[in-house]
Amino acid sequence: MKRQKKKKSPRLEDLLPDKAYREEVISRLYKGDDIIGEDGIFTDLLQAMVNAALEGEMDATLKSKTPSSDNRRNGHTEKNVRSKAGSITVRTPRDRKGDHEPTLVKKWERELGTGVDDVILSLYARGQSIEDVRHQLKQLYGLEVSAGVISSVTERVWTEIIEWQQRSLHSCYPIIYLDAIHYKVRDTGHVLSKAVYTCYGINSEGQRDVLGLYLDESEGARHWGLILEDLKRRGVEDVFFFCIDGLKGFKEAIEHVYPQAIVQRCIVHMVRNSTRFVSYKHIKSVCSDLRKVYTSANVEQAEMALESFGTKWDEKYPEIKEKWLENWDDLMPFMKYQKNIRRMIYTTNPVEALHRVMRKVTKSKGAWTTEKGLIKQLYLALMYNRKSWDRKALGWNTIQRELVDKFGDRYAKQLE
Numbered sequence: 001m002k003r004q005k006k007k008k009s010p011r012l013e014d015l016l017p018d019k020a021y022r023e024e025v026i027s028r029l030y031k032g033d034d035i036i037g038e039d040g041i042f043t044d045l046l047q048a049m050v051n052a053a054l055e056g057e058m059d060a061t062l063k064s065k066t067p068s069s070d071n072r073r074n075g076h077t078e079k080n081v082r083s084k085a086g087s088i089t090v091r092t093p094r095d096r097k098g099d100h101e102p103t104l105v106k107k108w109e110r111e112l113g114t115g116v117d118d119v120i121l122s123l124y125a126r127g128q129s130i131e132d133v134r135h136q137l138k139q140l141y142g143l144e145v146s147a148g149v150i151s152s153v154t155e156r157v158w159t160e161i162i163e164w165q166q167r168s169l170h171s172c173y174p175i176i177y178l179d180a181i182h183y184k185v186r187d188t189g190h191v192l193s194k195a196v197y198t199c200y201g202i203n204s205e206g207q208r209d210v211l212g213l214y215l216d217e218s219e220g221a222r223h224w225g226l227i228l229e230d231l232k233r234r235g236v237e238d239v240f241f242f243c244i245d246g247l248k249g250f251k252e253a254i255e256h257v258y259p260q261a262i263v264q265r266c267i268v269h270m271v272r273n274s275t276r277f278v279s280y281k282h283i284k285s286v287c288s289d290l291r292k293v294y295t296s297a298n299v300e301q302a303e304m305a306l307e308s309f310g311t312k313w314d315e316k317y318p319e320i321k322e323k324w325l326e327n328w329d330d331l332m333p334f335m336k337y338q339k340n341i342r343r344m345i346y347t348t349n350p351v352e353a354l355h356r357v358m359r360k361v362t363k364s365k366g367a368w369t370t371e372k373g374l375i376k377q378l379y380l381a382l383m384y385n386r387k388s389w390d391r392k393a394l395g396w397n398t399i400q401r402e403l404v405d406k407f408g409d410r411y412a413k414q415l416e
Contacts, residue, residue: 047088050081053104058093061100071097081105120153124380126361154376161379165212169231172414173201174240174403175344176211176231177351178250180219181358183374184367191367195219196358196378197227200351200389201239202344204414206396208389210354210382211236215371221249228257240407241333241345245269251330260410265330267294268347274320286313286320293324294346299335337406340399357385 025045062071076091092102101107123133130150180195195218199211211231216223224247239261242254251263271290278286289309296302310321324331334346361381368374382389393399403411 043083043088046083047090050088050104051091054090054092054102057102057104058095058100061095071095071099081109120150121157121380122384124150124154124377126381126384154380157376157380158372161375164379167234169201169211169235170203171235172204172238172240172411173211173236174204174399174411175243176201176239176241177243177348178224179245179348179351179355181355182219183362183365185371185374186367186369187371192217194371194374195223196374197224198351198354199227199231200354202393204411206393206399208350208391208393210389213375213378215375219247221247221253224250225253225256228254232257238410240403240410243345243348243351245348246273246327246330262333263330264333264345265327266346266348267331267334268349270324270327270331274323278317278320282316286317289313290320294331296335299332302332302335338402340395341402344393344399354382354389357381357388 058073062073072095074094074096076093078089078091080087081090090105092105092107094100119137120133123136124130130147133150134147177200178198179200180197182193182195184191185194186192195216197214197216197219199214200208201211202208212227214223214227214230239258242258242261242263243266244250244254244263245266246269251265254261254263271287271294274290275283275286289305289312293302293305293309296305306321306324310318314321334342337345358378358381362377368377400411400415404415
């Protein structure tokens, strides 16, 4: 068997035939000049190579014509093109008849395999303003990109957002978490607080997904009802559990659209609301005693634990037991299930974790100039951080068995 000859590394003389230019490049390397970016060594090299390649393309075009053809060169068209090495000046040869179509840098292109659009969207998704993005592109790549170009790149995402917001959904979601997050938006010269309604679900295969983001002036049960109607229109026929906070009228709005659904009020929200006015020196003890209520084995034991809590704390904080009794039916549905389902439905923490991803990229913002800009930013933040929320629910095989046992054909038909 013949041994393959080892390929020789290309010599600098082959890459840079012009001796004077070659010496200039070597001199700049020893001086420590920038490699890429504005006036970078490689930027100049790339510019020379691109223009040489374009000249070669023109030569090939002219040679392919018949000898009788009178087509010939007719000057050059010059334009600035963005590249990852920096902005370069491209001189595209023209032919007299206009038959030549350059391949490396097409006639209307302003980028050379840069993926600059992806870089812009990535930076924007991380909460940077348009001016921040411009600065980063200038500093990292030596690219001069106008605010208008950046806006147009992010604007193209809007079509994608509309398609995402209107896409068809699974017919069954065993669990859906509903919650809202608030932002400041400028509207007709005033700064107003707007609510972004978030629907975060787990489908019948245990896969988590953001079902939609909706914007309105403030959080209200009526608007939640309209959102649930939209979910139904997009194909969601059945939901086993809705996990919500204590918004007035919320449960009734859900039951109007999904009458078979079980509505679980968030225990964590309830504990926070109950202990809002508890003295600092008592807070740990009060929370510990409330924990005995919602970690009980069943509803009967939970009632006994709440009674015991009242005996201990009614003298100092009588409103706590009163509040729990008032909302008891909305707090206790999770008690009828095993620990895996309990862990999934007793709190809206999963959607709050999603909101933390959204807040991370928006925390430095004061007020948004438009509602559209806000939704665009939140959508990109979610898409560029999919790993944090787009995953399968833990222990789903065990949960499935209990769902089949508790919901029978309603769940079993989803597995067919």
